[in-house]
Structure formats: C-alpha cells, structure tokens
Amino acid sequence: MEFLPQFLALAVTGVFAGLLAGLLGVGGGIVIVPVLFFLFQGFGVSADSAQIIATATSLATIIPTSVSSIRAHTRNGNVDFALLKYWVVFVFIGVMAGSLMVTQVDGTYLTALFGIIATLSALNMLFRAGAKPLKNELPGRVGQGIMGTCIGFFSTMVGIGGGTLTVPTLTACNYPAHRAVGTAAAVGLIISLPGALTLLVAANTPVDAPKFTYGLVNLVAFVCIVPLTVLFAPMGAALAQKLDQKKLKRVFAVALMVTGVRMLLQLVL
Template identity: 70%
Template sequence: MSITEFFINNIPTFLALLATGAFAGILAGLLGVGGGIVIVPVLFFLFQSFGVSPESAMVVATATSLATIVPTSISSIRSHHNKGNVDFDLLKRWAAFIFVGVLIGSWLVTRVDGTWLTALFGVIATLSALNMLFRTGKSALFQKLPGKVGQTAMGTSIGFFSSMVGIGGGTISVPLLTLYNYPAHKAVGTAAAIGLIISLPGAVTMLLLGSTPADAPAGTFGLVNLIGFLCIVPLTVLFAPIGVSIASKLDAGKLKKVFAVVLLITGLRMLLQLVI
C-alpha cells in the first residue's frame, strides 16, 4: 500500500486525532490540567469507535499519551523555569524513585490486561475530579513534607501510577504536594519536570517492550500509536495558547468545576464499562 492510499484509507482516523490534539491543547491552556488526563479517555473511546477492543484501546491510549507528553513537558518546563517555579532540589531527591516507579509501572502495562488499566484510570480520574470539586482552596493537612521514607514512597508511587494510566504526574503530584503545605505555583512547575521523568522512559519502554495488539489502530508500533503522536502533539502546542487566551476572559474557577464534573462522568463511565 502506498503512502497516499494509506492516508486516504485512514482520513477519519487522522481527523479524529487532530481534533483530539486541539481539544487537549485548549483544555490544557484553559484549565491548567495535564494533557494526559484528557488524551487517555478521548483515545480510549476513539479507538473503540474504530473497532479496537476496550483492552487494546486502553493500553495503546496509555502509551500514546505518554509519548505526547514528552515534547509538551519540555516546553512547559522552560516556561515554569523562567518563572522560578521548578524546585530542582526536590527533583534531585525524587528523580531516582520516580524513575524506578515508572520502569515498574510501564513494564506492567506491557504485561497486564487493559481492563485493569481502565479500572485504575477510572479510579484516578474520579478521585481527581472529586479533589477539584471539593478540595480547591482548602488548607493543607500537613505543615511540611514527610521524611526520607515518606518522600521515597511519594516519588515511587507518582511514577508508578502515572505511567500505568498515561498521565504526566501533575494530576497526582500537585494535589499530593499541596496536602503538605507545598506552594501551589511550585507544585505545578515542578510537576512539569516530573512529567518528563515519567513520560520519556515510560513511552520508550512501551514502544520497545510492548507487543502490538492484533486489533491495534493503524500506525501502532509496540504500544505507541505514532500517527496519534504526530497528529496530537502539534495541535496541542498550537491550541494551548488559545485556551490560555479564553481563560483570561472567563471565570477559571467555574470552568475548572465544569471540567471536574466532565472528568467525574468520564471516570465513572470507564468504570461502568467494566461491569456492563
């Protein structure tokens, strides 16, 4: 099959993936949420609409999402670093533990049934939504970060769970850090760097060690859909500033509540799909 024939035969796929990138970029800029929490469920349901099984759709969505986070996190790190919001001391303490968690988590993705990943994402999405709905603006539960053992567990857990569901870490690390009275702006900036530590080794592991499912969408190598990667990344980068511009004209707090409700519905729907 020629490149032209391949493109013509997969036009609906290309258009849907481009729309996914634009949608993720706008939401990222509009609400300050990580792309993975948007990209994974969109790809999960999108791939199924093309005849991919839910199990295969979830593992490919997870790996592809991590791949898209690599370039976007690099751009985000530069922006936050220029504002002095990246805590490199914390990163030095946590990097190795995050990395170990990522290696274990991403290796498991290449081995476990996608049903377990769907359940895990549904739980994390639901908890994240409830956190956005009910904990925004609440005071910290602790006055400072725990000791070495506690921080080791935090870093490893962030890497492990984030890599298993295809998110960059901000969804877990930001609320976790702010629970310990960590400055919110530094939590967000540092989460961007954590995203790179998670996404790069995670995506490479799933690309090289993952066995491509028989019903995977076209352009999938290992567990990463390269067509999805190439379509989503440019659109995410292009549309993120548009989301920022829209946010400056609207009530960001209310928008975040709306997104939290949508995320809650999405998480519950993914969990419901496992039992019906």
C-alpha cells in the same frame, strides 16, 4: 480518504487537549487517554488493546509538551530542582515498574485504575479547591521516596504526566501551588520519556492495534495530537484570562467524573 475520519478525530483530540491544558492547567494525559480509549474502539480495536495503546500513546505525547512547559516554568523560577534531584530516582523506579505492569496486565485493570483516578481527581477539584493542607510540610526522605515512587508508578499505569497526581500531593503538604505546578511539569518528563520509550521498544503490539502502532505507541495519534496541543495551549491560556477559572474547573471536574464513571461502567455493563 479511508482514514480521514480517524485523522480528524485525532486532530480534534489535540485541539481539545491543548485548550484544556491552557485553560485549566491540567495535564494533557487526563484528557487524551479517555478520548483515545473510546476512539480506538470506534476503529474496531478491542477495549483491552484500546486502553493500553491509549496509555502508551498519551505518555509519548506528554514528552514535547513537558519540555515546553518546563522551559516556561524555569524562566519563572517555579521548578524545585533540589526536590527533583532527590525524587528523580524514585519516580524513575516507579515508572519502570509501571511500564512492566502495563505490558503484563489485562487492559481491563488499567481502565478501572484510570476510572478511579479520574473520579478521585474530579472530586478533589470539586471539594478541595482552596481547602487547608493536610500536613504542614513535606514528609522526611523515606516518605518523599514513597511519594515519588507511587506517582511514577500510577501515572505510568494510566498514561498521565506529573500534574494530576504531583500537584495535589505537594499542595496537600503545604507546598506552594505555583512551585507545585512547575515542579510537576518536570516530573511529567521523568515519567513520560522513559515510560513511552519502554512501551515503544519493549512491548508487543496487540494483533488488533490500529495501523502504525509500534510497540504500544500509535504514531499517527502522536503526530496528529502533539502539534495541535502545543499550538492551542497558549490560546487556552489567553482565553483563561477572560473566563471564570473556578466555574471552568467545576465544569471540567464534572466532565472528568462522568468520563471516569463511564469507563468504570463499561467494565460491568
């Protein structure tokens, strides 16, 4: 009974992340990281430790959801395996560099980075929806290598999968939106699997970490969140057919911006 409130809070996180993923097509990490960040602090964990554990745990939860998503998008022919074949090495390099940084830097910097990325993502959803691409096509090999490395690095640093950074990056280069979403799911697996394993095996557990935290991954959060995220994502997708997508995305963007700003304000207040 002592841990019942924690289990319930983590279960609600899984439901919420799954519904939003289905409703809006957003990656679970952009929802899971801030929720875990504040929940862990409510359990008596310091803000620094809460951020790095939330980051690693989020990456772990993305693994099974990415596999499920890849299978669905592959059936629809929306995964660009030719692009992935070239990007995989660069994304992996970025992931390894990001994983090393997570184990070395203060959690304050990760909180600031997440707050900035969340705020910029919200602004992109609010003001660039339907906007013209910034470029007519993807850059050359060197440019794509830089893009893949940066996506792997920053996604690992803040515990998000492929969608948050990969989709807007590709669509800004006039890449078809449906293929961007499918390919981003595969990028999410390239990010989450090595990133989570590295932070599980190679990282030191903070002294104030919640119980059942190994490395930087909290297994209780993982077990509570993953099944419910997988269960409720299809429900969210079904509900999305009945609701106004544009209004939903605006509401989520505002909530995401408030969350990002709230995390940034915690650093200075």
